Amino acid sequence: MNEYADLLIVGAGPAGMAAALAAAPSGARIVMLDDNPLAGGQIWRDGPQASVPVQARQLRERLQSHRNIRHHPGTRVIANPGPKQLLVEDDEHGWLISYDKLILCTGARELLLPFPGWTLPGVTGAGGLQALIKAGLSVQDQRVVIAGSGPLLLASAATAKKHGANMQCIAEQASLKAVAGFATQLPRWPNKLLQSFTLFDRHYRTGTHVLAALGSDRLEAVRLHQQGKIVELACDRLACGFGLIPNVQLGQALGYALEGQALAVDAWQASRVDHYAAGECTGFGGSELALVEGAIAGHAAVGDFEAARQLWPRRARWQGFAKALNRAFALDPRLKSLARPDTLVCRCEDVPHGALAGHTNWRSAKLASRCGMGACQGRVCGGAVQHLFGWQPSAPRPPFCPARIETLMSLDDTPPAP
Amino acid sequence: MPELMLDGHALRVAEGTSVAAALALGGDGCTRTSVSGRRRAPLCGMGICQECRVTIDGRRRLACQTLCRDGMQVETRP
Ligand SMILES: Cc1cc2nc3c(=O)[nH]c(=O)nc-3n(C[C@H](O)[C@H](O)[C@H](O)COP(=O)(O)OP(=O)(O)OC[C@H]3O[C@@H](n4cnc5c(N)ncnc54)[C@H](O)[C@@H]3O)c2cc1C
Ligand code: FES
Numbered sequence: 001m002n003e004y005a006d007l008l009i010v011g012a013g014p015a016g017m018a019a020a021l022a023a024a025p026s027g028a029r030i031v032m033l034d035d036n037p038l039a040g041g042q043i044w045r046d047g048p049q050a051s052v053p054v055q056a057r058q059l060r061e062r063l064q065s066h067r068n069i070r071h072h073p074g075t076r077v078i079a080n081p082g083p084k085q086l087l088v089e090d091d092e093h094g095w096l097i098s099y100d101k102l103i104l105c106t107g108a109r110e111l112l113l114p115f116p117g118w119t120l121p122g123v124t125g126a127g128g129l130q131a132l133i134k135a136g137l138s139v140q141d142q143r144v145v146i147a148g149s150g151p152l153l154l155a156s157a158a159t160a161k162k163h164g165a166n167m168q169c170i171a172e173q174a175s176l177k178a179v180a181g182f183a184t185q186l187p188r189w190p191n192k193l194l195q196s197f198t199l200f201d202r203h204y205r206t207g208t209h210v211l212a213a214l215g216s217d218r219l220e221a222v223r224l225h226q227q228g229k230i231v232e233l234a235c236d237r238l239a240c241g242f243g244l245i246p247n248v249q250l251g252q253a254l255g256y257a258l259e260g261q262a263l264a265v266d267a268w269q270a271s272r273v274d275h276y277a278a279g280e281c282t283g284f285g286g287s288e289l290a291l292v293e294g295a296i297a298g299h300a301a302v303g304d305f306e307a308a309r310q311l312w313p314r315r316a317r318w319q320g321f322a323k324a325l326n327r328a329f330a331l332d333p334r335l336k337s338l339a340r341p342d343t344l345v346c347r348c349e350d351v352p353h354g355a356l357a358g359h360t361n362w363r364s365a366k367l368a369s370r371c372g373m374g375a376c377q378g379r380v381c382g383g384a385v386q387h388l389f390g391w392q393p394s395a396p397r398p399p400f401c402p403a404r405i406e407t408l409m410s411l412d413d414t415p416p417a418p
Numbered sequence: 419m420p421e422l423m424l425d426g427h428a429l430r431v432a433e434g435t436s437v438a439a440a441l442a443l444g445g446d447g448c449t450r451t452s453v454s455g456r457r458r459a460p461l462c463g464m465g466i467c468q469e470c471r472v473t474i475d476g477r478r479r480l481a482c483q484t485l486c487r488d489g490m491q492v493e494t495r496p
Binding site: 035036047048074109110112119121122123125130132136137138217218349350376379380402 | 432433434435436438442446448460463464466468469477485
């Protein structure tokens with residue numbers, strides 16, 4: 001037996017939750033799925049070392065109070081076997097979901113750029129370290145360096161410090177001028193988590209970027225380019241992320257158009273007939289923008305255009321914030337030359353940077369070197385080569401992530417009991 | 419508090435701990451061996467990079483998106 005949804009929502013972060021809640025009063029049969037154990041997305045993560053804010057708990061309670069919303073946690077999309085149909089899988093089963101309307105709220109991931117030593121144990125993404133700590137990783141008394149770009153560095157540093165890390169440096173690649181200009185604009189968007197944004201953390205260094213992670217079997221130190229000087233810091237962990245890139249692969253596979261690196265949408269958050277997108281898969285902008293976009297998409301998907309329209313001014317306001325953010329943290333072109341010929345670009349297939357030289361597009365590089373053909377399906381190296389060489393990754397082919405044979409054969413297509 | 423086996427060693431962890439975090443609490447945090455033979459550890463922490471693939475009760479799963487459960491058997495070596 002397959003499952004049917006009037007409205008299927010992929011991703012249960014702020015955008016997906018807001019979309020489900022906006023659509024629920026219509027009585028539509030709503031199914032929301034997400035690959036994490038609990039709703040909340042990247043920003044609201046639970047764990048033994050994390051408690052989500054009241055706003056997130058209330059959203060979860062409201063979701064549960066609607067009997068027409070069904071949430072499948074720990075569930076990922078494997079394939080699109082037919083029109084308006086997705087094959088999905090959780091820990092136990094694989095099954096088919098048919099839908100009338102779809103809203104993609106697949107969020108964003110970190111841009112991880114290759115540099116010498118980045119495959120050493122001890123090196124993580126910046127948001128990656130934060131997520132691991134929330135899930136119980138101990139950093140007590142460990143020497144931590146955070147590097148890359150964007151406000152996520154400070155959020156990650158705050159989490160690490162709260163859990164006893166010995167912070168060595170927060171290295172922001174953007175210039176002091178760019179970051180200070182952004183900081184002075186922050187009062188225009190009050191109540192923002194970023195109000196805690198401070199240039200006065202004594203470990204915060206602008207105009208500073210990573211050159212290499214050093215160590216033999218695991219990370220021992222990091223080499224930084226700090227405002228013209230080269231410095232080396234001994235450390236146990238390096239958390240390095242260069243901002244966020246939208247998760248567009250599923251959208252691409254379903255025929256959504258792209259605008260730059262994000263899914264293209266109209267004023268109703270629609271990308272094509274009956275197919276919507278909201279939140280950071282349509283561009284990086286923070287949780288407030290994700291919430292309002294999700295609500296617009298949810299209202300529009302069930303035909304309540306008036307309610308959707310009323311949210312347009314709020315969306316425009318947070319789009320202004322997103323623009324200021326993206327401008328301030330634009331990446332320095334020097335970051336494109338961190339990798340050396342032997343630096344691995346594809347961590348799944350161990351393809352070095354040198355193997356990509358001479359290719360002019362993603363397809364030819366992929367076929368010749370296996371770059372992007374491994375388990376992550378190019379979700380790490382695809383973002384990197386797009387940044388490094390400007391190669392646009394092609395739409396992925398199913399299976400979109402490693403799946404069990406039984407799922408692929410759709411042998412067991414019964415949805416799990418509620 | 420669930421107790422699980424990590425490469426044959428027992429470890430008790432707080433409720434809600436991910437397998438990725440447990441591997442670091444109970445050992446060196448590594449999850450797999452790369453195709454060229456180097457040990458690797460979780461990178462993205464959020465289900466994207468697949469560096470944290472481990473064998474959990476006989477199935478390949480992502481350590482960063484799997485919560486520890488009592489009696490779980492986790493293996494990080496092929
Ligand atoms: C690692 C990380 C840490 C962050 N930390 C902060 C922070 O501390 N503070 C802050 O203000 N902002 C933070 N952000 C920014 C944050 O992304 C936004 O503020 C907000 O969470 C965006 O909401 P969203 O609903 O668009 O996407 P997300 O919150 O990213 O939610 C998308 C959800 O969809 C799931 N998903 C994606 N694709 C699929 C699929 N194919 N199948 C099933 N599920 C899928 C994802 O796992 C995720 O749960 C962080 C971002 C990242 C990437
Ligand atoms: S750490 Fe990247 S998928 Fe788990």
